[in-house]
Amino acid sequence: MYRKTEIIKEPTVNDSGDMIINIGPQHPATHGVLHLVITLNGETIKKVEPHLGYIHRSIEKMCESLSYRQFIYVTSRMDYLSSHINNHGCALCVEKGMQIEVPARAQVIRVLMDELTRIASHTLWWGAMAMDVGALTPFFLAFREREMINDIMEETCGARLTMNYMVPGGIMVDLHPTFQRKVKEFIVHFKSKIDEYDDLVTDNIIFKNRTVNVGVISKEDAISYGLTGPPARASGVSCDIRKIYPYEVYRTLQFEEIIETAGDSFARYLVRMKEMRQSLSIIEQLIDNIPEGDFQAKTKAVLKLPKGEFYSRVETARGEFGVYIVSEGGTTPYRIKFRSPGFSTLSALDHMARGSKIGDLVAIMGTLDFVIPDIDR
Amino acid sequence: MLSFENISNAIHNWLYHSFSPTTALWLEFVLVAVCVISLFSFLGLVLILMERKVSAWMQVRLGPNRVGPKGMFQTVADTLKLIVKESMTPDGADKLLFNLAPFIVMIIAMMLMAPFMFARGFQIWDINIGVLFFTAVSSISVIGILMAGWASNNKYSLLGAMRSGAQIVSYELSAGLSILCIIVLTGSLRISDIIASQENGWWIFKGHIPVIIAFVTFIIAVTAETNRAPFDMAEAESELTAGFHTEYSGMKFALFFLAEYINIFIVCALGATLFLGGWMPLHVGHWQGFNHIMDYIPSSIWFFGKTFFLVFVIMWFRWTFPRLRIDQLLNLEWKYLLPISMVNLLLVTLMAILGWHF
Numbered sequence: 001m002y003r004k005t006e007i008i009k010e011p012t013v014n015d016s017g018d019m020i021i022n023i024g025p026q027h028p029a030t031h032g033v034l035h036l037v038i039t040l041n042g043e044t045i046k047k048v049e050p051h052l053g054y055i056h057r058s059i060e061k062m063c064e065s066l067s068y069r070q071f072i073y074v075t076s077r078m079d080y081l082s083s084h085i086n087n088h089g090c091a092l093c094v095e096k097g098m099q100i101e102v103p104a105r106a107q108v109i110r111v112l113m114d115e116l117t118r119i120a121s122h123t124l125w126w127g128a129m130a131m132d133v134g135a136l137t138p139f140f141l142a143f144r145e146r147e148m149i150n151d152i153m154e155e156t157c158g159a160r161l162t163m164n165y166m167v168p169g170g171i172m173v174d175l176h177p178t179f180q181r182k183v184k185e186f187i188v189h190f191k192s193k194i195d196e197y198d199d200l201v202t203d204n205i206i207f208k209n210r211t212v213n214v215g216v217i218s219k220e221d222a223i224s225y226g227l228t229g230p231p232a233r234a235s236g237v238s239c240d241i242r243k244i245y246p247y248e249v250y251r252t253l254q255f256e257e258i259i260e261t262a263g264d265s266f267a268r269y270l271v272r273m274k275e276m277r278q279s280l281s282i283i284e285q286l287i288d289n290i291p292e293g294d295f296q297a298k299t300k301a302v303l304k305l306p307k308g309e310f311y312s313r314v315e316t317a318r319g320e321f322g323v324y325i326v327s328e329g330g331t332t333p334y335r336i337k338f339r340s341p342g343f344s345t346l347s348a349l350d351h352m353a354r355g356s357k358i359g360d361l362v363a364i365m366g367t368l369d370f371v372i373p374d375i376d377r
Numbered sequence: 378m379l380s381f382e383n384i385s386n387a388i389h390n391w392l393y394h395s396f397s398p399t400t401a402l403w404l405e406f407v408l409v410a411v412c413v414i415s416l417f418s419f420l421g422l423v424l425i426l427m428e429r430k431v432s433a434w435m436q437v438r439l440g441p442n443r444v445g446p447k448g449m450f451q452t453v454a455d456t457l458k459l460i461v462k463e464s465m466t467p468d469g470a471d472k473l474l475f476n477l478a479p480f481i482v483m484i485i486a487m488m489l490m491a492p493f494m495f496a497r498g499f500q501i502w503d504i505n506i507g508v509l510f511f512t513a514v515s516s517i518s519v520i521g522i523l524m525a526g527w528a529s530n531n532k533y534s535l536l537g538a539m540r541s542g543a544q545i546v547s548y549e550l551s552a553g554l555s556i557l558c559i560i561v562l563t564g565s566l567r568i569s570d571i572i573a574s575q576e577n578g579w580w581i582f583k584g585h586i587p588v589i590i591a592f593v594t595f596i597i598a599v600t601a602e603t604n605r606a607p608f609d610m611a612e613a614e615s616e617l618t619a620g621f622h623t624e625y626s627g628m629k630f631a632l633f634f635l636a637e638y639i640n641i642f643i644v645c646a647l648g649a650t651l652f653l654g655g656w657m658p659l660h661v662g663h664w665q666g667f668n669h670i671m672d673y674i675p676s677s678i679w680f681f682g683k684t685f686f687l688v689f690v691i692m693w694f695r696w697t698f699p700r701l702r703i704d705q706l707l708n709l710e711w712k713y714l715l716p717i718s719m720v721n722l723l724l725v726t727l728m729a730i731l732g733w734h735f
Binding site: 139 | 432437540
């Protein structure tokens with residue numbers, strides 16, 4: 001039955017006559033449960049205030065009661081679009097503490113999986129970004145390609161989203177026999193499709209109007225807000241962890257760090273588009289050169305990190321992901337802190353969106369590529 | 378030949394023969410109302426299914442394919458669901474305006490059907506100011522949208538309605554100016570005269586480049602006027618959730634939805650009538666044999682074929698282009714389309730005076 005309830009009166013208009021409007025927690029543009037309180041003067045944004053906590057699961061606290069093998073599984077649920085890379089970062093940190101030597105085969109497979117994940121994440125971002133600026137078709141085209149990667153992941157890792165494939169000491173299981181063939185098929189397929197992406201969206205005049213000189217952030221501001229990943233590289237900050245602090249086999253690979261200087265939405269878009277091509281070239285370099293051998297190092301059944309503090313960083317699709325473990329020498333970490341790229345990026349949203357229109361805010365959010373569970377752990 | 382003219386004339390004569398003129402007129406009113414309402418609902422169902430199929434085709438998927446053969450009854454099922462749903466009126470809404478708005482929008486869409494010639498001799502009202510009637514009535518629909526946005530007591534709705542108001546008012550100018558181009562060439566506002574003037578070729582072929590420019594301007598302007606992507610600022614779902622009809626549910630929402638599709642049909646029908654000859658078959662100058670063969674295709678097929686082609690083009694826009702921003706949208710109109718169509722109108726006038734068209 002319908003029951004009349006007391007309506008909570010919130011201020012619609014503040015003292016200076018500006019309209020206050022809630023975007024989210026449920027809103028098509030936030031791609032999750034992000035809550036933005038924006039202050040509007042007409043259609044012009046005067047302030048953006050992100051409210052967090054809607055999907056806080058206290059993952060860091062949970063990790064403190066899980067062993068060093070177990071806590072990695074929880075991290076798949078943070079940035080679910082690059083769960084491989086999250087797992088990778090955690091595995092690296094534990095390996096650093098335990099001084100485990102990862103076999104060459106596992107290293108190559110890890111990098112392959114990372115780059116496949118990066119492409120999958122960027123294709124999804126591309127579709128969602130186009131949807132944010134109002135083009136609905138790219139979303140379906142992006143999912144067509146993402147589906148191929150998901151199928152590859154499903155065969156080898158047994159899961160499509162939260163793979164939990166990287167374990168301390170290597171990878172959980174060996175590659176599926178069809179892995180190489182399927183990845184090669186994907187490379188051929190994706191090479192033609194990424195050109196189609198450019199035709200459909202990148203060169204579109206409306207899209208350029210919507211993104212060029214919108215949401216500009218300078219190099220200095222990008223550094224002071226702690227931006228990492230594509231948003232920072234679009235402002236001219238060199239911050240690719242794969243180049244600066246190479247891990248696994250990245251040192252031996254030929255790839256470029258994509259840097260744009262404009263710092264606007266279009267630059268962020270271009271960085272991600274070019275990164276997809278770079279990831280594709282990394283996969284091409286590795287797919288025929290997977291060394292034979294063990295896929296997992298011999299480790300003890302129960303891992304005990306020595307007393308101390310350990311930090312490792314990896315480059316996810318969204319930026320730098322850091323894992324900081326404080327160990328007291330036991331089987332579980334004393335404290336774990338994750339440095340997620342999305343949180344710092346979100347803090348810069350207000351700076352970027354001020355003075356632009358509501359439509360721009362959505363386009364800026366699209367180029368920043370928020371994954372809310374990554375921001376709100 | 379299959380023609381509606383004989384049927385409608387026969388009914389008309391029989392009514393006036395059997396009843397007194399007043400009764401006959403009333404009976405005709407009722408008949409027309411039934412026809413319009415059934416055409417309205419039928420077109421709504423067909424267009425919504427068409428949109429879903431077109432979008433599916435462009436988005437590498439199948440589209441509705443479960444209800445009925447090839448998903449033909451999907452929209453019927455959807456409409457049934459919407460009828461059964463509760464139509465909520467939010468607390469704090471202006472009850473009268475909130476409930477009135479969808480009906481205003483729909484009644485205007487129905488009224489717009491009056492001057493159109495759906496086939497040879499098949500027209501509700503051959504008014505001598507047919508095109509003026511169209512432009513005048515179609516501009517009322519913005520009132521319905523503004524009412525819906527204001528009465529919903531929702532900030533998203535309000536923003537959507539204000540955007541829609543700004544947009545429709547500005548794009549009507551260039552739509553009107555491009556319609557004027559054809560009026561200048563034909564010298565009549567009556568729809569039947571405009572179609573008759575295209576006996577030896579459609580205006581888009583006869584009128585050189587200026588008419589083609591007018592046609593392109595017209596298509597852009599009416600896409601904006603019907604709030605379709607890439608100009609769907611009023612409902613921009615990624616920004617304003619659903620814009621002016623955020624708070625509507627059930628059949629009241631369905632009426633907005635239906636009116637949007639009927640409006641697309643109507644503006645496309647106008648475009649087909651003005652630029653592509655309405656029901657007039659494809660005639661080329663003095664090619665008697667060719668013209669004769671073309672005449673064998675029924676006139677209603679010509680009209681609906683042209684109209685649905687334009688509808689398809691407008692749907693094509695929607696599923697390909699990103700959305701403009703509100704200031705860019707107004708820039709496009711006031712800085713580009715309006716000056717272009719003004720100069721273009723002068724060119725067409727010059728052409729008409731000097732008789733340079735075919």
